[in-house]
Amino acid sequence: MPDAGPGEAVVKVQACGVCHTDLHYREGGINDEFPFLLGHEAAGIVESVGEGVTEVAPGDFVILNWRAVCHECRACRRGRPWYCFNTHNAKQPMTLTDGTALTPALGIGAFAEKTLVAAGQCTKVDPSASPAAAGLLGCGVMAGIGAALNTGNVQRGDSVAVIGCGGVGAASVAGARLAGAAKIIAVDLDERKLEWARSLGATHTLHAGSVDVVEAIRELTDGNGADVVIEAVGRPETYQQAFYARDLAGTVVLVGVPTPR
Numbered sequence: 001m002p003d004a005g006p007g008e009a010v011v012k013v014q015a016c017g018v019c020h021t022d023l024h025y026r027e028g029g030i031n032d033e034f035p036f037l038l039g040h041e042a043a044g045i046v047e048s049v050g051e052g053v054t055e056v057a058p059g060d061f062v063i064l065n066w067r068a069v070c071h072e073c074r075a076c077r078r079g080r081p082w083y084c085f086n087t088h089n090a091k092q093p094m095t096l097t098d099g100t101a102l103t104p105a106l107g108i109g110a111f112a113e114k115t116l117v118a119a120g121q122c123t124k125v126d127p128s129a130s131p132a133a134a135g136l137l138g139c140g141v142m143a144g145i146g147a148a149l150n151t152g153n154v155q156r157g158d159s160v161a162v163i164g165c166g167g168v169g170a171a172s173v174a175g176a177r178l179a180g181a182a183k184i185i186a187v188d189l190d191e192r193k194l195e196w197a198r199s200l201g202a203t204h205t206l207h208a209g210s211v212d213v214v215e216a217i218r219e220l221t222d223g224n225g226a227d228v229v230i231e232a233v234g235r236p237e238t239y240q241q242a243f244y245a246r247d248l249a250g251t252v253v254l255v256g257v258p259t260p261r
């Protein structure tokens with residue numbers, strides 16, 4: 001690992017989740033820039049920073065995010081940094097001992113003791129938070145809660161269906177609950193995930209292997225379909241279910257990443 005260059009930070013990783021996107025990388029489903037350094041759902045302590053870094057300092061407890069925003073482009077200037085046109089990661093590559101450059105998954109690469117990121121990828125948080133929990137905010141929780149609260153704009157009293165209740169879907173269930181949804185229908189193939197979804201606020205659960213998912217969601221929503229359907233699997237059949245299970249006046253949010261088959 002090179003020393004932190006201008007605008008960069010070295011972070012000592014304390015915990016990193018396994019997001020399904022890491023598995024897509026492993027299969028070559030995202031791109032073919034092997035070898036990858038996987039892991040992108042992490043929290044840790046800043047160990048050192050390069051020249052010009054002011055936003056974080058050694059010792060700070062941080063969550064890592066995919067890309068640093070530029071603060072200067074037209075999206076950033078409109079106060080919408082999530083649409084930043086000029087996001088960036090660390091400039092210098094991390095390498096294998098023989099010098100082969102690694103591609104860090106989503107510009108993070110946290111399945112390692114330390115990782116090199118752009119300082120703007122570090123979001124300082126309360127150091128009393130558990131690293132294993134805080135790290136999840138870096139991807140699955142952000143994507144899932146964001147799908148419900150922001151993209152899906154779930155409102156009080158809405159009916160919401162979440163297809164796939166892994167890390168992302170479980171967070172969507174929690175987001176729908178936070179927004180005050182009246183009906184939250186969780187769909188998965190795994191009973192354990194359905195149980196967890198219930199503990200996070202699902203009012204109904206459907207085992208995708210035992211029922212017709214679209215029919216069952218329609219039945220639970222007076223025949224209309226759900227106001228917001230969140231797809232958190234990434235397969236053609238579940239994309240299709242999401243559209244058919246939606247109320248005509250409703251919204252579909254596709255969070256799952258489609259992978260070539």
Ligand SMILES: NC(=O)c1ccc[n+]([C@@H]2O[C@H](COP(=O)([O-])OP(=O)(O)OC[C@H]3O[C@@H](n4cnc5c(N)ncnc54)[C@H](O)[C@@H]3O)[C@@H](O)[C@H]2O)c1
Pocket residue numbers: 018019020021022024139140143163164165166167168169187188189190193208232233234235238254255256257258
């Ligand atoms: N858009 C984003 O920002 C973003 C962020 C994180 C992950 N993702 C993508 O979201 C998807 C989910 O990620 P994850 O980390 O939650 O994965 P995960 O493996 O934790 O969860 C996927 C869940 O889907 C369930 N499932 C599989 N097939 C199903 C089917 N036919 N019907 C219903 N449920 C089914 C699995 O049992 C599992 O519980 C992946 O494609 C991942 O790449 C997108």
Ligand SMILES: [Zn+2]
Pocket residue numbers: 019020021022040041139140
């Ligand atoms: Zn992820």
Ligand SMILES: [Zn+2]
Pocket residue numbers: 069070071072073074075076077081083084085086087
């Ligand atoms: Zn920008």
